[in-house]
Amino acid sequence: MTAGCSGTMASDTGSCAGSACGCWSSQPTARKTVIMKHVKIILFFIISTSCGVRTLMFICFFTFILVMVTGILLGRGISPRGKLSYGGRKRAKKALQLFKQKKVDRIILSGGHTSHKNPELSEAGLFSDYLIKKGVPRQKLFLEESSLETIGNAVFSKKVLLKRQFGKNILVITSDYHLPRSLFIFKHVFGPLYQIDGASCRTLISKLRHKSKEFVSWKIDEQLLRKIPVGDHRQAEKAIKKYIPMYGE
Template sequence: RDPRAPARAHRRRGGTACARGRARGIPLCGNAEASGYRRGPGVSQSLDDHPELIVVLGGGMQPDGTPAASTLARATAGADLAREHPDAAIICSGSHGVGRRPKRSEAASMADIIVAAGVDRARIFLEDQSRDTIGNAVHVAERYLAAIAPRPIFLVTSPFHLDRSVKTFALVVGPQWPIRGVASGPASDDPERARHEERFLEQTRLYLADTTPGDIAGIAKKLRVRPPDPSASR
C-alpha cells in the first residue's frame, strides 16, 4: 500500500491548513504580494506618507502553518492600534521561528488578520525575512526605515517580550526614532518564554556591542556576515 495514503486520508478528515485557517477566521493561502501587501524596495515613498508607524512582531507559526497563539495575539493588538491611529502605516515583521519555512510567513499571516479586522490593506507593509528579534529590528530598519525620516514607532509584541524588543530596536535604529512598546494580550506559553528574556537581552547587547545605534547599514552587514545565535527567542 502507498505509505502516503494515511496522510492523504488524514488531510481529507482534518482539511488542509488553509481550510483549518478559514474555519478559525484566519486567511492563510495565496501570495502576500498578490493580495495587495507591499514589501521591499520601491515602497519607501508610500511609507513616508504616514506620520506614525506600527510595527507588529511575529511570535511563531504552528506545524500546520497556522499562526501560533502569540502571533494571533500580536496581530489582534496591531489591528486595534491601527484603528486608533488611522494615519499610521503597519509593518508586519517575521518569517518564522524554529523549523522549516511555512508556506505563509508570520508577516503575511498577521497582515491577513489585521485586514480581516477592517484595516485597509494599503496601509500594510511586510518584512518577511527575520527569524528572531534582532532580525526583526534590522530587516525592518534596512528595508523601510533607512530611507525615511524618523517618526514615532509603536512596537507591538507579547508582554514578556516587550522590554527586549524595544531595547533591541533602539540599539539598531538609534535615539532619533521614538519607540513606544505596546503589549498584546497574553498567550498560554508566555510564562515559560519569559524565563529566558534576561539572557536573550544580554546576548543581544553583546552581539551589538561593537556597533553604533543608528548605523543601520553597518548593523545589517554584520547580520548577513555573522548572524546571531538562531536559538534566540521570538
C-alpha cells in the same frame, strides 16, 4: 477586540496601567510631542514672516507627515498547521486595536519564513491575511519577510521604513514579556533620532518560562549589540548574518 487587549498605555519601561481587558502597553507619546513642537515652529514662522498660503499649506502637510506613527508588529512563530501561533494572534489583535483607535497610521509586519514545516509561509504574510480580513486596508500594511529573530525585526523594519520614507515615530507591537528587550534592541538599531515607543498584550500562559528565556536572550543580544554602533543598521545586518546561525541556513 477580545479580552487580553486594551488601549490603556503607560511608559515604555514596560510598566502598565492595566484595564479590564488586561493588556499592557507603552504610551505612544511621539505624536503628541512632535505635534506640539511643530505647532510652535509654524506659529513662530507665521508671526515672524509674511509667508504665502501655499507655503503655509506645505508646512502643514510636512508637519502632518512628521507626526504619523508607524506600528511595527513583531512575529511570534507559525503553528504546525500553517497558521499564526497563539502569541502571534494576540499580537495581531493588539495591532488591529491600535489601528482602529488611530494610534498607528500604518503597520510594518515583521517576520520571515520561520517554519520548517511550512517554508513557503512567512509570519508577515499571515499577519497581512489576518488584518486584511479584519478590515485593515491593504495599502496600510507593509511586509518585512527577512527577519528571523528580534534584532532582525529591527534591522529589516528600519530598511522598509527608510525605503518608504516614513517618519521617525515608531510603535513596536509585541507580547508583554518581549517588550522590554524589543525596545532595548529597536532603540539601539534605530538610534536617537527616532521616537520609539511600545504596546503589548499580557501573556497568561507559561509567563515564568517566557521571562526566563527572555533574560537569556537579552544577555546574548546585549553582547552582540556591543559590536554595533548605535543607529547603524547596516553594521547590525552584517553582524546578525555573521553571528546568528539561522541567517546562514
